[in-house]
Amino acid sequence: MRKTLLLLLLSQVAFGQAPTRYIIRAGKLFDSENKRFKTNQEILVEGDRIKKVGKLTAKDRANAEVVDLSRSTVIPGLIDSHSHLLLSQVSGVPMERDILAISEEERIRRAGQYAKEYLDAGITTVKDLGNSGQYLDLILRKQAESGTTASPRIWASGPILSPPNGQFGKLPEAHKALPEKEYTIVKTPEDAVAAVTEHHKRGVDVIKVCVTNDNGLILSPEILQAIVKTAHAKGLKVTAHAPFDDVVRDAIDAGVDGIEHGYGIGDSTLQRMAQKKVYLVPTDGTFEGYKGILSLGEWKAADSDVNDFVKKAKDRLLRAVKAGVPIVYGSDAYLKSPEHRGAAAKDALISYFVAGLAVGDVLQIGTYNGAVAAGKAGELGVIKPGARADIVAFEGDLETNFRPVISRDASFAMRDGKVFRK
Known part of the structure; x- marks a missing residue:
């Protein structure tokens, strides 16, 4: 004793x-x-x-x-509402390479180091949104809750609810089973109800749904509605990976609480988001941040292409702010960068400032708004x-x-x- x-x-x-x-x-x-x-x-x-x-x-x-x-x-303490602590990918390299290369134990150990780097950067809460195997994020959350490791508070989603194949590209036959090890695949409304029920039983903090994947597969409105209805009945919020206007509209109509990325959102859709108080997490970056990531990767892009992407993201952000959409800070930091993971995660916050938002607005987005979106107003972010x-x-x-x-x-x-x- x-x-x-x-x-x-x-x-x-x-x-x-x-x-x-x-x-x-x-x-x-x-x-x-x-x-x-x-x-x-x-x-x-x-x-x-x-x-x-x-x-x-x-x-x-x-x-x-x-x-x-x-x-x-x-x-x-800053709140990063879109992280992937259990994933590390090199730009231009298929996601499965990292997942196949290391064991679950090593993924957890490495994630613990990333978590410390988040805390070093001044980020005291992270919402971890999948790409974390089958509930490895819950193990990481338990370590953080113990108070014996230097880590932010972790809100965990468990495996992302996704169409078949998850967010993987074309996989060789030997790796066809990988999506079901990394995601929760849903094909019907019944699958959706069962998936959310299992996530709730496991004790997740939020439901993350991938409305569409890189293979062009889209979850139907009926499936999305089943996910949201079941999650809300169990007291869980739902946030949606939705990069394009049409799938953003489907997610909003289904009743999701938040939209991740939303690069191609049109003005009328932004107005609907504002009316329904659906928050947007702009996982943007600066020109310098993207150039650093590309310098370590296998995919190259011309400076003009990087600048064009940054410009479009800025335009979307400013239109969202003008429309009255609640903005929440999220980094989506999972690509290798010259900076440590926590420092790289703050590039998204800096990008809002570079886009033209006032310092007070940026810091409110990085603190108070994240707490409000998570239902923690008055407890965190203040x-x-x-x-x-x-x-x-x-x-x-x-x-x-x-x-x-x-x-x-x-x-x-x-x-x-x-x-x-x-």
Whole structure:
């Protein structure tokens, strides 16, 4: 028993200090609900919650460890609402190469390293949306929940519900069984009900559906409706991989909560999304980010083609904002990059700024909006009394020097009141 307790204490010291009382002094503090920066603010943290924000009393200060972040900008922990921690793909290389090359154990180990890199980058919550084998993401989530590993909070979808063949291209005969090991294949409304029921039984946090795949197969409106109806009845939200306007409309009509990617959405469809309060996750990137990925890959693209893609994504984002569509930050980071996984994931956030959104809008998209979309408003994505103590800081002034400052790793990272980076 004594040895077990010692190991537990050591793990807490190594990966996150045990919950206690902290006073965080912020150079600037971002109010994500109101998109405002405040100065001369202090945050009192007790256990895993934020107790008080603003001016603190002598009683508040008693027995509290002071964290001086007076040279930093303090924000709620970032929320990446579209990640794939259990996948690593080289640009231009078929997805199955990575999946076939390493064991499930190695996928989990590697994902744990990626998770730490997310936390280093200031991302304290990730929504992991499939490409994770058969529920390997739930194993990863359990590790994160233990508090003994440096990891963001993980919301897991389990295997993506998909048409036959998943998102694989043409597979050789020897690998024909691979889609059923990586996805949940649905062919009928009955399949859809059974799939969602099994996911719920396993304990997933969200349902991810691939409305269409790279082979041109599309889930019918009846199947989509069965997925959404069953998921909502069980208290689960549904988000849809839907890159083109026609399948986006099918997903919206079926009642999904969110759209992932949505590169080709037309204005009338954006208006429908706004009316129904369906959020959009623009998994965009910067020119520099895409060039870095391509530099390590086997597929080459002319600078003009990369610029054209970035320009179209920017246009879609700005039209969505103008239409009033709720925007939620998601990176879709799974391709090898010169940067570590967490840093690469922030490229999507930076792309919103490069597209012309104000700093306050970008940070709200990266924090508050992700919490609202997940049904966690007031608990995550904010720094206010009663919220979970997910707090990160970046050395410098995010308000006036956004891109260079956000590109750095966090100078401080706290999740659930535990300090993982200081």
